[in-house]
Amino acid sequence: MEITRNEPLYKQVAAVLRQAVADGEYLPGSLLPSEAQLSQRYRVSRPTVRQAIAALRTEGLVDVVNGKGSFVRARSGRPAPTVERTITRTDNHFSTPTDDWPEAEPPTVYRTQTDAVTGPLLGLESEEALIGCDRLITDPATGARTLHQTLVPFATADSTPLENTPEARPSEIYAILTAAGHDLTWRETVYARMPLPDERTALHLPEAVPLMVITRITYDASGQPLLLEESRTGGIHAAFGYAITAASDKRHAVRSR
Amino acid sequence: MEITRNEPLYKQVAAVLRQAVADGEYLPGSLLPSEAQLSQRYRVSRPTVRQAIAALRTEGLVDVVNGKGSFVRARSGRPAPTVERTITRTDNHFSTPTDDWPEAEPPTVYRTQTDAVTGPLLGLESEEALIGCDRLITDPATGARTLHQTLVPFATADSTPLENTPEARPSEIYAILTAAGHDLTWRETVYARMPLPDERTALHLPEAVPLMVITRITYDASGQPLLLEESRTGGIHAAFGYAITAASDKRHAVRSR
């Protein structure tokens, strides 16, 4: 592959480097040639080389460190170990895999209201009162961070111990709701987007690492939403696993959005 | 917010624009001021303005079109409608929500071998023979594209109609395996990463849109893996939903990675 075609120079340089990495000429963790060297080798200006490397950065192919150089990122087919989304129940005790993840900061409890997104999810109108609790927890196995939020409608907390323990962990909330006579089921949705700058700093995310957003809704047996949880985690740092059961009925059919 | 601090100019400009979008001064779909205008307004050079806008592009905040300008992207809290991962069974007939998604291209069938990733997932050694089938399917509701791959070990296809129908759809494969006497269960893992350039073009992904990778493994009742599927979809274009059932035993416990 040579630099002559009638295509933008920086794209050609990026393509050459991308191919070289794919061919194993530059192994993960190793250093690419310096910008000055690449500039000489391909007879292009340094700004052009920088533009090529900028493209590789946004693809997540390289990490660049000021004063050192451009490192090939380990682009593993499969990322960190899988975190199970399972909920385990024994009698009236619930546990989830994230239960024993330490909190990097004390939980933040606050009052808020339903908005255009959370309202429909909880089956409520807009501007209904909610108790929120934000947590920053850390996977002890990998060090990966997760932002976890619980939103409890007043109707759910009312006349239960939840009124006085807004900072309860999810598995504790499940137990409290079960003790209050509810028969719980859960549904999750997951999607990915690029993190906002403050999410990147809070989660210590490198460049070009997407955010996975998992929304879990806890339902009563009647289908009434009781609780909304949202988890945000760096995509490369975690995969999520769950079981699929073939449904012959429509019990868990689309409750939509 | 003004441009004076002792921080890189392009970061200040990016922060101002980011804040303006967050404050609703520039609504989704609307046009940012042109580079020349921003350059004048904040008394910085046009390359500096371009650097600021480049930052907003990699964050997915704006879409830039040559000759037109920089559009604020609709950064909805919740993206496209949820695609259910449910498998529905009636007698020996299976169906999944993607069954009736049209194929943008004819499926590609090929032979390959297990590698360091697929081997362990299928409980096989390295370099065991597989039948692969790649599909490019389209969500009729949204137009979003998905790359879908099935990997069938020879041991699974052997002595079933699968030998002669390598391009069978997943739900057809489930039916064939069930007819062959298997009692099927499924597990999925999901993670996100930035797409490779060819994945971006194949899936028509805009800039700064991550890729969601869903891996589904079909197991026999004995826990033997029979089939590996991988789906790749643009993150913003789809959310995935599934039911969580509280397990009191360890039936669906961690089968790892």
Next chain:
DNA sequence: TATCATTTGTTCGTATGTATC
């Protein structure tokens, strides 16, 4: 500790090409 060479980061100026309307 201080200095220096190397490497990337930031910023400007300038010119030309290409897409849109």
Next chain:
DNA sequence: CGATACATACGAACAAATGAT
């Protein structure tokens, strides 16, 4: 066709981080 807007490319200079001397 022309005005506007973004894309590409080069050159130049200085700042900041890094690691070795």
